[in-house]
Amino acid sequence: MQYKELNVDSMLGFIQNLETIKKYFGSDELSVAEIGDGNLNYVYIVKSLQNPKKALIVKQAVEYLRCVGEEYALSRERMSFEIRALKIFYEYLPSFVPKIYYENEDMSLVIMQYLDEHIIMRKGLIEKDTYPKFSEHISTYLASTLFYTSSLYLQSDKKRELIDEFNKNTQLCKLSEDFVFTTAYMEHDTNDNENVNLNPHAKRLFEDMEFKSKILNLKYKFMTQTDCLVHGDLHTGSIMLNKDETYVIDPEFAFVGAFGFDIGALVANLVNSYIHHSVVTKNEEFKNYLLKTIKDVLELFEIKFLELWANQKESALLVDGFLDEVSLDNFKLEFMKNILRDSIGFAGAKIARRVFGVAGVEEIRGIKDKKLRGEAEVLALKIAREFVMKYGKIDNIDEILEIIKNAG
Numbered sequence: 280m281q282y283k284e285l286n287v288d289s290m291l292g293f294i295q296n297l298e299t300i301k302k303y304f305g306s307d308e309l310s311v312a313e314i315g316d317g318n319l320n321y322v323y324i325v326k327s328l329q330n331p332k333k334a335l336i337v338k339q340a341v342e343y344l345r346c347v348g349e350e351y352a353l354s355r356e357r358m359s360f361e362i363r364a365l366k367i368f369y370e371y372l373p374s375f376v377p378k379i380y381y382e383n384e385d386m387s388l389v390i391m392q393y394l395d396e397h398i399i400m401r402k403g404l405i406e407k408d409t410y411p412k413f414s415e416h417i418s419t420y421l422a423s424t425l426f427y428t429s430s431l432y433l434q435s436d437k438k439r440e441l442i443d444e445f446n447k448n449t450q451l452c453k454l455s456e457d458f459v460f461t462t463a464y465m466e467h468d469t470n471d472n473e474n475v476n477l478n479p480h481a482k483r484l485f486e487d488m489e490f491k492s493k494i495l496n497l498k499y500k501f502m503t504q505t506d507c508l509v510h511g512d513l514h515t516g517s518i519m520l521n522k523d524e525t526y527v528i529d530p531e532f533a534f535v536g537a538f539g540f541d542i543g544a545l546v547a548n549l550v551n552s553y554i555h556h557s558v559v560t561k562n563e564e565f566k567n568y569l570l571k572t573i574k575d576v577l578e579l580f581e582i583k584f585l586e587l588w589a590n591q592k593e594s595a596l597l598v599d600g601f602l603d604e605v606s607l608d609n610f611k612l613e614f615m616k617n618i619l620r621d622s623i624g625f626a627g628a629k630i631a632r633r634v635f636g637v638a639g640v641e642e643i644r645g646i647k648d649k650k651l652r653g654e655a656e657v658l659a660l661k662i663a664r665e666f667v668m669k670y671g672k673i674d675n676i677d678e679i680l681e682i683i684k685n686a687g
């Protein structure tokens with residue numbers, strides 16, 4: 280099938296011919312609206328007029344980067360990686376990943392479950408909503424997706440097949456290499472230059488060679504580690520949830536990368552929310568909730584990951600009996616500490632990139648009051664710098680919480 284960029288007017292003509300869609304909506308009349316608020320793609324909601332509870336999401340990739348414009352070409356192949364990753368993650372965790380109803384790689388399009396009772400987590404946290412099951416859910420998601428796609432579970436041939444399948448996601452990996460690890464720390468056209476040009480903290484950051492050298496180490500890890508299949512963009516804008524359920528959407532950046540990358544992205548965005556509430560609402564109770572969430576997620580992740588590992592005696596890495604019990608336990612402890620350390624390094628980069636880089640986050644760049652936004656940026660740079668400078672020496676989760684609390 281030939282690719283065609285759809286829009287609100289042409290959508291129905293396309294989807295009404297699809298058997299699965301006919302089956303889902305029957306003879307209902309349908310409405311279409313575009314609801315995408317992400318940086319890259321177009322997202323439509325198709326609803327039955329007779330029964331508005333019946334609805335599906337259609338997501339299509341276009342041949343450019345939406346948030347920059349048509350002049351920034353970007354291969355729509357990213358949707359193929361999103362579809363493949365959604366299917367793999369759904370296989371392990373059907374209750375945390377939206378169900379796919381139809382997929383078409385030629386059209387760079389997927390039709391999936393509409394999460395109608397869920398909110399984008401970033402927005403919920405700005406409103407001080409709390410999610411009592413979130414830490415349990417996301418730690419299960421992280422432990423399972425990272426473990427089951429790693430050499431601790433897979434045999435060598437399967438792991439290499441996974442690497443081959445996903446490491447062709449070159450353009451989005453390059454986007455992260457550029458936007459997470461490079462351009463946000465130097466003069467660059469894509470930065471938020473209105474802020475950069477007036478802000479002494481930008482000059483200071485761009486000249487901070489100690490920090491930038493550490494960022495280079497993290498970039499190298501990002502580019503070369505092939506631990507497991509990561510989501511690749513697991514910020515709080517990629518999580519939709521409510522008090523009872525948690526879904527992870529939008530894995531178009533998926534590739535076989537470092538264990539710590541998704542965990543780091545999540546921690547970074549919980550910290551961004553903490554910064555928002557430190558400066559804007561000054562709500563200590565909610566700040567403590569965010570700190571506890573970070574602690575719980577990191578602790579539960581480690582417990583669950585080790586549980587999965589304990590049940591897997593043979594893998595690409597390990598042959599049963601290769602190490603005695605004590606040595607194996609020590610090996611695992613060291614292994615988990617390295618994941619924690621890398622997660623915090625990546626979290627630092629992910630916080631810092633949002634200050635002057637191409638795509639800010641609502642909880643910081645969206646602060647209307649210029650003085651308060653400036654305070655939030657200073658706090659973000661302070662925590663990010665501590666994370667990036669110290670990640671290699673972090674020994675436990677409490678040290679991470681101390682860094683956040685001591686910053687302000």
Ligand code: ADP
Pocket residue numbers: 314315316317318319320321322336377391392393394395399516517528529531
């Ligand atoms: P992008 O790839 O451009 O970042 P996203 O996948 O993040 O796009 O989707 C953009 C927005 O569309 C989300 O912030 C959310 O509001 C909405 N959305 C995406 N998928 C769903 C879904 N399955 N159910 C409900 N809303 C969704």
Ligand code: SR1
Pocket residue numbers: 318344346454455458459512637638
């Ligand atoms: C210009 S693309 C900017 C960012 O949006 C995505 O969500 C990723 O985080 C990417 O780096």
Ligand code: MG
Pocket residue numbers: 317318319512529531
């Ligand atoms: Mg996205």
